Amino acid sequence: MIDLSDVLDARARVEETDRRTPLDYSHTFSDMTGAEVHLKLETFQRTGSFKIRGATNRIATLSDEEKAAGVVTASAGNHAQGVALAATKSGVDSTIVMPENAPISKIKATRDYGATVVLHGDDYDEASEKAHEIEREEGRTYVHAFDDEMVMAGQGTIGLEIVEDLPELDTVVVPIGGGGLIAGVATAIKQQKPEARIVGVQADGASSAAQSLRKGEVHTLASVDTIADGIATRSVGGKTFEVIDERVDEVVTVSDSEIAVAVTHLLERAKTLVEGAGAVPLAALLSDAIEYDEDEVIVPVLSGGNIDMNTLTTVVMRGLVETGRYVKIRTVLKDRPGALDDLIDVISEQRANIYGIQHDRTSRDIAMNAAEVELDLETRGPDHVETLLSALREEGFDVEVLA
Known part of the structure; x- marks a missing residue:
């Protein structure tokens, strides 16, 4: 099993190639969680990810x-x-x-x-x-x-930087795919600060480490399904599992919806582009998957920012839906002049913005004298969505929320 000396040796080998990435205090996420949150921004690493260190x-x-x-x-x-x-x-x-x-x-x-x-x-x-x-x-x-021990040791140089930049840390939250990152980081931190807590995070659809710890042995999933492609592995490694089992305090999971919310918040509030795998530590904090004390000093390791632009569009839209910033609704109108205007008037009064509208008289699911309408609406949050839906229903519209 690797130890601190392996990580220290690795630093000498990688320092000419990798970058020392920022550890950035976040007012936004500290206010949102009640903890003292410092983001380890491996998104700014060469190649856009921590992987250059181990390689x-x-x-x-x-x-x-x-x-x-x-x-x-x-x-x-x-x-x-x-x-x-x-x-x-x-x-x-x-x-x-x-x-x-x-x-x-x-x-x-x-x-x-x-x-x-x-x-x-x-x-x-x-x-x-x-x-x-x-x-x-x-x-x-x-x-x-x-x-691989040398890969783990290379990734562990992140842990050295965290301890040097924030010696008062309490908890470090790390993504887990195959386990190389958390094995290295846990080794570097635990052997310098044994009292520090190391928490691993996986996507619900790729939770091999969480299941392996429950079973007491490496467990291989039949398949994986998550937007966090960087941690979409069926199994942790045999060597990484040994380190995780000994040096990681807890492993939790988050949903794809929670990951999407974290990606969206990071873009909007921290002006930082993070891929799904890199956003899971913050997702765990924001969704209360991790228990922590007020003012606890927490470091989410944002492991990478290499997200495909097509994927980003889908993820951000999902994040907007989950945070009440976007809603898709369906209703059926009488097929008469002015019916659509009446619907739009209510939406306008509630200050929602129509992003898209589809008006269909040919659907087989409605009466011959009716029209089906689907609207994509930009909204200001969950409370605004509820107010809008209540106003529509009070005016007699039978509204179904599609997304």
Whole structure:
């Protein structure tokens, strides 16, 4: 099992490649939670993610023969970019296998950093099988995304920075996919501040670590389903599980809706773009998945910001729905002149903004003399939505909320 000395050694290897990222006190999220919240912004790391740290440390420890043969790995995107850049800077050839549905932005970035990209499989696990096949056929060294001591140690350099910048910390909240990040961070922090609390967070649809801890052994999920593609792994690693079991105090899960709300708040209030995987620590705080005391000093590790723009649109819209900033409603009107005007008048009086409207007389689900209307509305919050719906119903409109 890795220890603090491994992380300290890793720092010397990665400091010329990675960046020391900011630890930013957030007035907004401190006010929202009652805690003292400091955001560890790995979103500002090179390649947009913490993964460059572990990849650099692993490649720096290869033998000359291994470097000459090249490296291969599998990744949903962030580890791919980290390995690609670290390998290119070291003069090492790299092949990266990515799932076929990996975000386009991450595929392009990985190629731009100098790697050969192979698209294969529906998720990380299927991509990993292909990468191991290439490893055997071409004699390359497989750089594991998380279940490797040198990768864990590299990620642990984040923990060193947190302790140095905020020695009074109480709790550090870390995303968990395969477990490499939290294993490294927990090692760096617990062996300097044993009283500090380390909390891991997973998406509900990819909760392998949480289930593994309950079972007392590594548990592999049949499938994963979450907007947080960076932590969408079916299983934690065997090596990372040992560290998590010993050094992590608690693992909680959050829903995709809660992740979307966190991404939206970070964009709007902190002016920070964070991908789903990177937003799960804040999602856990905002949704009260974690218990904490008032004024507790908490550090959510925002692990990356590489979100695909198409995904971002969906996530932000989901966040707006969940926070009452956007609502989609359906009602049925008499098919007569002025009926639609009456509906719009009520909406206007309640100061809601019509984003989109669909008027359909041909639906089979309504009477011949009626028209179905769906409206997308911009609103100001949950209370405003309830006021709007009450006003519509008081005027005799039978309203169904669709989203």
